[in-house]
């Protein structure tokens with residue numbers, strides 16, 4: 001049997017944090033892979049976290065590499081390879097460079113870890129996960145994009161900040177593309193089952209929805225030279241955990257839709273059931289007219305970016 005193996009493609013800010021929290025959760029042995037120029041950095045991060053183990057008490061191994069042979073047989077692959085945004089950039093501005101990177105990554109993952117559950121994090125998310133799917137030829141249940149979990153977590157955070165109630169008791173969902181047209185579904189927002197509209201006035205709720213849509217950009221401005229990494233790492237790790245432990249979690253994720261919600265042939269943020277079968281199902285439900293038209297807007301935006309990939 002042995003331990004599970006988790007390969008992190010890209011060992012930068014998100015990759016490094018993923019290595020740490022994946023090890024701390026003891027999900028399996030961790031391999032951090034980056035470009036040859038960054039191999040020392042991957043080995044350094046791996047060794048540093050190995051030396052944290054005596055204090056934390058976990059026994060998984062971590063290694064750093066630039067050689068894809070080392071990811072052989074990985075159960076989960078999490079891809080953060082690529083460049084992050086700088087202030088003033090949209091996620092779409094990253095496409096031309098990140099599309100080249102994902103093509104190379106997809107060919108190698110296909111060769112060395114053909115059975116892995118693959119979680120894509122690189123931006124522009126919906127187009128990059130689509131590109132991975134096309135280039136690798138993996139079955140659709142084996143490929144997913146991490147975005148909705150993060151966007152939903154941001155919405156929950158702002159609702160908690162507004163009400164002062166525990167973020168644990170706040171539930172809601174953000175659907176659509178991982179960009180400014182994303183669709184926070186207010187109807188699903190509640191505090192321990194109490195509809196959020198009973199607790200927050202409409203104008204404040206509108207302001208929170210707006211802030212959620214550009215929450216990634218708010219962080220890009222604050223950082224000045226990169227984008228969010230702690231929360232994105234946690235969200236990707238949770239998706240890996242749902243798969244490895246067959247948790248059957250329902251996590252808003254970029255999943256391939258084939259007719260669900262009127263979307264066909266594209267990855268977009270929808271509630272996805274994640275368990276041992278990967279994305280086992282897109283959980284469909286009836287949208288209102290307004291929600292549906294907002295989803296169509298974001299769908300058009302995703303289609304446009306995907307068209308630019310040429311795939």
Ligand code: APR
Nearest residue numbers: 010011012013014034035080081082083084101121122123
């Ligand atoms: N193969 C493997 N790794 C690569 C490749 C490649 N072809 N090209 C670049 N990388 C590595 C970089 O060397 C870097 O270490 O990807 C890593 C990216 O790390 P950061 O620059 O720190 O970016 P990060 O904040 O982790 O974000 C990664 O996720 O959220 C998205 O928009 C974000 O696309 C970005 C990605």
